[in-house]
Amino acid sequence: QVQLQESGPGLVKPSQTLSLTCAVSRTSITTNGYYWNWVRQAPGKGLEWIGYIVYNGVTLVRPSLSSRASISRDTSKNQLTLQLSSVTPEDTAVYYCHSNLGSWGQGTQVTVSS
Secondary structure (H helix, E strand, O other): OOEEEEEOOOEEOOOOOEEEEEEEEOOOOOOOOOEEEEEEEOOOOOEEEEEEEEOOOOEEEOHHHOOOEEEEEEOOOOEEEEEEOOOOHHHOEEEEEEEOOOOEOOOEEEEEOO
């Protein structure tokens, strides 16, 4: 089964850029058919889809975040990256990576605070 492992800074100051990594194992991120999603859950709220990067490198970001969020990959490391600029406390959440075939990472807590 595909395994996903998120990592990130934990605490980010407002206006800074958040950068998260998702290490994928047991399959290549370029395997045909895979969509690799970033999803977050803010305290007391439901899951919010942020965007995805497809196995062929195509990306799509939620329109409300498109001016601040970018998704990329490092195929040599088999990793995905989410960058979110100009963060505010409203970006405080647990961030997950997820594959369209059902695998989830354990999530990484990000708190935006000065």
